[in-house]
Amino acid sequence: MKKSLKKILSLGLISALTVSLLAGCGQKSGSDSTEFIIGGLGPLSGEAASYGISVKQGAEIAINEINAAGGVKVGDQTLTLKLNFKDDEASGETALSAYNTLMDEGAQALLGTVTSGAGLAIGEKIAEDGILQVTPSGSAAGLTEWPNAFRLCFTDPLQGQTMARYAVEDLGLKKIAVIFNNADEYSTGVKAAFVEEVAALGGEIVAEESFEKGAVDFKTQLTKIKGTDAEIIFAPVYYGDAAFITTQAAELGMSLPYLGSDGWDGVLAQVVDPAVLEGAVFLSPFLATDENPAVQAFVKAYDEAYKAVPDQFAADGYDTVYVMKAALEKAGSTDSEALIAAMTEIQVEGLTGSVTFTAEGEPNKGAKFVQITNGEYTLVK
């Protein structure tokens, strides 16, 4: 009696398990629906939250635009796009669990990650799953080493080289101090290329100071820089650190000009007194005051939806959605392999410039320099 009860029970359990497994499968392959689900990953909370929120909102504008215009024609059917964006707190561990949730919820391509560190941590896993990944703003060199991974923004090394040429050739400044975060791939990546290029151009790095993640006190490093004959400070850091550095340098009575990296975008909102940022120049693919009509239309839509001025990350998010749309149209299918193959054949006229992709996953596009003047971002050239 007891034995048979056990048998019935185990049979029941097994069948329940099988059913739930099958149900899981059913959810995963939503290919017959008329929706194409783009998974999104980026920090919506924490120090880098402003990047993730901007990318998400920019992407939402693009998706609403595309869906309002009738969706995407893929082969013989028309699909609407849907964005499922999760918070990865710019951390590798959180990104991995958020990515797994996205895949369980049926993501068919990944827009992300927004930051480099999180992307490096999960790149291998995404490559195993084989879906198309386009990072709007992750700039570490290693992010595109997988065949399914593409990027929309500049790489760290390219950014470092460009800034080095700007400092030495355009500004004619040869004595440069560098301050960077030695626990961050982005910061060290830009710095390494910058230092190398400055040396190649005949400039001199007179101070190379580092700090750890989460540091709030930069006075020691800045005092050291103050003691050198540096003519300019290069700080390839995120906006939060940039705010600390510039504010504390002003307190120490320093008035050296700054060069930043694209992580500086958003720095104006983080300082109490914008005068400490006066004259700083950083690289950015997008500027909201650009007179290009497409940019102005985007700025207007963004302001209506979120009551805010979009930054480069919002534009990156917006462009990434259009890149995915172009890939879908070119491939004529939602199959991941076909989408990945289509990536190298498309050209997208985006807000951040006209872009094509190499087989290595890198973008071909130009750079813009942004300067902070009178508490505003302005285009340099």
Next chain:
Amino acid sequence: MGSVLEQLINGLGTGSIYALIALGYTMVYGIAKMINFAHGDIIMVGAYVLYVTVVQFKLPVIAAVAITITFCAVLGITIEKIAYKPLRKAPSLAVLITAIGMSFLLQSLALLIFNANPIAFKSIINVKTVKIGDIAVSGVTLVTLLVTLICMIALSLFISKTKAGSAMRAVSEDKAAAQLMGINVNKTISMTFAIGSALAAVAGILFVCQYQSIKPTLGALPGIKAFVAAVLGGIGSVPGAMIGGVLLGVIESISKAYISSELTDAIVFGVLVLVLLVKPSGLLGKNRIEKV
């Protein structure tokens, strides 16, 4: 030469904030024989209270500072009453875990109320940078040094000269004997938490004026550094915490400036290990034989 002096002053500035926080760790340890890991987060609470009173309620600075200090002192007493007092007879590990839990609770509450985005906060200390020759010292650093000095003198006088201070010393020597002598142990412990938390509030105020940015995890790093400072100086010893904090700040600053900014933490902790090897109870700690 000017630059050496500047680096020393930088180190004294951060060091004195560490010292203020370390005082709270060491006093609580001396009296309650527990490490209050939620102490670092009191700094964060202080920073947010200051932000709310100054920016949102637009109160005058002095009132805001008074409210901040009172709020933190009351919070310290409340935490002790709710979380630690029921565990006074429990194994010390249980109290330690509770303290860590309390730390997470405070951080998560701040996350819920203010969310994770850092808030830019304009310093309430408006003292101009002072220049002596080539040496520039920021006004906030000067005020920090001054305030810390005043707090330390006041605390030392309080502990050595007042009745309540002797009660604190008596309780830290021997709780049971102090009780027999007619000292209200509960009241003394509450007072210790209140003073420790009030000092943390002062540290919090100085911290946000120095760095002008507030976020929920703001207390974590200075909290840990101050704990190291307390151990370095000899945990349980009040002058030890002061010396430990200032020393830690100066070592940090000098090693960043003249050895390597990447090795700073390794050097700081290396010094700690060395001190503990030579003098396991810390610089000014008492070598006590454990009673069985």
